[in-house]
Amino acid sequence: MSNIILTGDRPTGKLHIGHYVGSLKRRVELQNTGDYDDIFIMIADAQALTDNADNPEKVRQNIVEVALDYLSCGLDPNVSTIFIQSMVPQLTELSFYYMNLVTVSRLQRNPTVKAEIQMRNFETSIPVGFFTYPISQAADITAFKATVVPVGEDQMPMIEQTKEIVHKFNYVYGETLVDPKIMLPDNKACLRLPGTDGSAKMSKSLGNCIYLSDSEEDVRKKIMSMFTDPTHLRVEDPGHVEGNPVFIYLDAFCRDEHFAEFWPEYQNLQEVKDHYTRGGLGDVKVKKFLNNVMQSELAPIRERRAQWEKDIPAVYEILKKGSERAESVAAQTLAEVREAMKINYFDDMALIKEQAERYK
Numbered sequence: 001m002s003n004i005i006l007t008g009d010r011p012t013g014k015l016h017i018g019h020y021v022g023s024l025k026r027r028v029e030l031q032n033t034g035d036y037d038d039i040f041i042m043i044a045d046a047q048a049l050t051d052n053a054d055n056p057e058k059v060r061q062n063i064v065e066v067a068l069d070y071l072s073c074g075l076d077p078n079v080s081t082i083f084i085q086s087m088v089p090q091l092t093e094l095s096f097y098y099m100n101l102v103t104v105s106r107l108q109r110n111p112t113v114k115a116e117i118q119m120r121n122f123e124t125s126i127p128v129g130f131f132t133y134p135i136s137q138a139a140d141i142t143a144f145k146a147t148v149v150p151v152g153e154d155q156m157p158m159i160e161q162t163k164e165i166v167h168k169f170n171y172v173y174g175e176t177l178v179d180p181k182i183m184l185p186d187n188k189a190c191l192r193l194p195g196t197d198g199s200a201k202m203s204k205s206l207g208n209c210i211y212l213s214d215s216e217e218d219v220r221k222k223i224m225s226m227f228t229d230p231t232h233l234r235v236e237d238p239g240h241v242e243g244n245p246v247f248i249y250l251d252a253f254c255r256d257e258h259f260a261e262f263w264p265e266y267q268n269l270q271e272v273k274d275h276y277t278r279g280g281l282g283d284v285k286v287k288k289f290l291n292n293v294m295q296s297e298l299a300p301i302r303e304r305r306a307q308w309e310k311d312i313p314a315v316y317e318i319l320k321k322g323s324e325r326a327e328s329v330a331a332q333t334l335a336e337v338r339e340a341m342k343i344n345y346f347d348d349m350a351l352i353k354e355q356a357e358r359y360k
C-alpha cells in the first residue's frame, strides 16, 4: 500500500510556533525522509470560512501568509503538493455524501468542536458549516487516500470521526475509502503548545502567539514578557517547571548543544530545571536562554521567508499548480465513491442496458 500524507492549516492568520512544533516541522522531516509516495498540504480556506463567513478578506489575505510560512519552513513544492481547499470542489461533494453517515448527536459529542464553539461564543447560533467541519475534514483526508495525518493533539477527535466515516462508508457501499492514522508529535510538550500568556493552547484566535514571521525584536519582547510561575516571586524562591510555559517551550525547542553555545554553566535542561525548582535561578536568565534558542531556530525560517516575499506571483503559481494536481487526484477518488454509491448513472452501461431490457 502507498504511504500518503494529508494535513493542513486554516488561513485565519500567520502560522505560529505551536503549528510549527505540532505539525509543520514534522511534515518537513517526513517530506525529507523520501518515504512517502505523496504529500498533500492543504490551506483550508473553506473550513476557515465556516467561522469567518462575514470576513472573507481575512481568509483571502492569509492564504499567501500561510503559503509563505510553509515555504520558509522547508516544504518543497516539487515534493509536496500545496493547494487551496476551495479550489478542489470534489471535497465539497464528498462532504455532502458523508453527511448522511453521521448523526447530529455524534457531532455534538466532538470535544474539540465543543471547546471551539464555547471559545467563539456561538452559544445557540452555531453556523451549520462550522458544526459539520469534522465531516468536511473527513472528505479532505479521504479524497487523497491519506494513510498518515500529522497534526496536533486537538485534531484527535477529527481523525476518529474520519475513521468512523471510512468504516461506515466501506461497510455500506463496499471497500472504497482508506483508513487514515493520526501522527502526533513524539515530544509531549509539542502536543499542544501553550500560549505566551500561559493559557492552554497557543492559538491565532487568542492572540497569545509567537509567529514564525515575527521579527527578532518582537520574538525577544514576547519571550521576555512571558507568563511564568506566579509563585516564583524572588530569585531565591523555589520555582515550578510543570505547567510553566517558559519550560514547556524549552522542552519543545532546546537541545543539549544549545547549552554549549548559549549557556555553558549548564549541560542540559534537567540541570536548569533542578536549579529553578531548588530556587536561586531567576526567570530573566531562563528567558534570555529561551530567546537565544528560539532565535537560532527561527532565523533561517525568517531568511527564507524574506526571499520568497520578493516573488509573490511565484507563490501563487505554486498554489495554482498544486490545486490543479490535487483536483485531479480528488476527482479520481470521487469517481470511485460515485461508483460505490451507485450514482454513476452515465458511466454504468449495465444499468442503461438493464433499464432498456425492462421496457422491451
Ligand code: ATP
Residues within 6 Å of the ligand: 008, 009, 010, 011, 012, 018, 019, 021, 022, 023, 150, 151, 152, 153, 154, 155, 190, 191, 192, 193, 194, 201, 202, 203, 204, 205, 206
Ligand atoms: P484557529 O484558532 O483559527 O483554529 P489554530 O491556531 O488552532 O487556528 P489550525 O489551523 O486550526 O490553527 O491548526 C493547524 C494545525 O496546527 C493542526 O494540526 C493543529 O493541531 C496544530 N496546532 C494548532 N495550534 C497548536 C498548538 N498550540 N500546539 C500544537 N499544535 C497546534
Ligand code: MG
Residues within 6 Å of the ligand: none
Ligand atoms: Mg484550530
